[in-house]
Amino acid sequence: MTGSPFVLPPAPEKLEVTRERVRLRPFEESDLEAMAVYRGDAEVCRFLPFEPQTADDIRRRNGHLIGCTSLEGERGGVMLVIERTDDGAVIGDLVLFHLDAEAGSAEIGWVMSPAASGKGLATEAVRALVDTAFDVYGLRRLVAQIDADNERSAALAERIGMRREAHFVENEWFKGRWSDLLVYAVLDREWTAPGPSAP
Template sequence: MSASPFVLPPAPETLEVTRERVRLRPFEERDLDAMATYRGDADVCRYLPFQPQTPDDIRHRNGHLMGGTSLEGERGGVMLVIERVDDGAVIGDLVLFHLDAEAGSAEVGWVVSPAASGQGLATEAVRALIDTAFEVYGLRRLVAQIDADNLRSTALAERLGMRREAHFVEKEWFKGRWSDLLVYAVLDHEWAAARRSAS
């Protein structure tokens, strides 16, 4: 089998992405209390692979990603907080991880505060993350794995134009029930074409 033609470009030394209403940047120690406000909410965590979290829980689980901009390495990944531009409030966080360097593929994920829901901020933030994954990190494919009962997240993936590629029925025992898993994906050229047609 021949080697993959994909070559991962170097990671940026610094990363900040600003859109009209949101700013993305690597998460830092100072963000832990704000993140625990929404990550500590049982409703927010209902479909996520962790229980409600304290600042110490977040530090223990995600501290290795603090301030990082590289996808590579055994525990590589980039975790970004979502700041609201008008007041600097941290209203969610995003992750780009599970890099398959040979395939130029990675996974995206998001956690957003209920206080920011219904305003289009999550859509703006995840769209900025996808732009960054393709334009800054040079990836060619992104996937999102979502619990089928997580209707807000599936609606967000579909609003962004991600394609539903798989529906795994009763894939795993998760938080007291057999859960279905949906896999969404988008390719770099699909994303670019959609952005061109929208402009």
Template sequence: MLRPIDPERDLDAMHAYRSREDVCAYIPPVPATRERLAEIYRDPERTRSVLTEAGQTLALAVELRATGELIGDLVLFWHSAEHRSGEVGYIVAPEHQGHGYATEATRALLALGFDGLGLHRITGRIDARNPASGRVLTKAGMRQEAVLVENEWFKGEWSTEVDFAILEQEWREQRDL
């Protein structure tokens, strides 16, 4: 189940996975202290539940419906109104990886982007050293478009980025199957 992030209720659970080196290895955030996460999520821009204009980011909590346990969080970036473009990203606690939650949540974000915002194209960018994340995007219906070899100095080393994307038309065709 996806819901808005509650900065107080979710802080301990988010800290449990966002403070881990292995979880943050391939994503921009570095492992965060509890205090730093509390500071980040005090900003109402980080906990918005509706996107009203390009340039905004929607961050949502992922919880298990049966227990209400927070198991991850994800984002939808609305990059451009003119180009009708967006991007998805996600983090799932290691003990909950491999169960399809990231794929299911990503599909929900794709639906929001295409059906709710009228986007034309949504991308997902991963580090090549994280093939499990590539499988998530592929299962969500995205296709690999590019491999940008050592394109970014990232956390002290060169990183190769793999870009995935899906167009609105492709999304609609998949949903009609």
């Protein structure tokens, strides 16, 4: 069998997703300083594939995604900042990347400011990202890869209804230790079922 039944729809020209307490939009140059506040925190970066970052570090690593709304291309992806709707403060960011166009699959990830933790804002934001991936980008499968020691992120993935598909034991030397990797996933048809999309 050749080819794939999946066809990626055109990328949106503009993207803004608003929920009750959070707004998602493509990140801009003007967001770099706010992002560096939480991405510069060693504890925030403990389980992430980079060390604490300055605004210049973020620009070098992710600058090609500024304003981007397309998943396609060798370095394609969408990076969205999370704003609180009440005051416009940037409290985190989300990524949708590693597109497998033939399979209609992509990876999601998130980074949150500790100042926003414990309020359900990350859950609301990641749910909005999943909605966007399925409804706007027409994807059929999403994956999240999480360090097994990152209990908060694993709990978030499970809270929104993602399924744990794999646990790779000591699969990578990561930040001074052999780390375990958890892989979570959800299909579009599962997401439209009552559980995951409920508030």
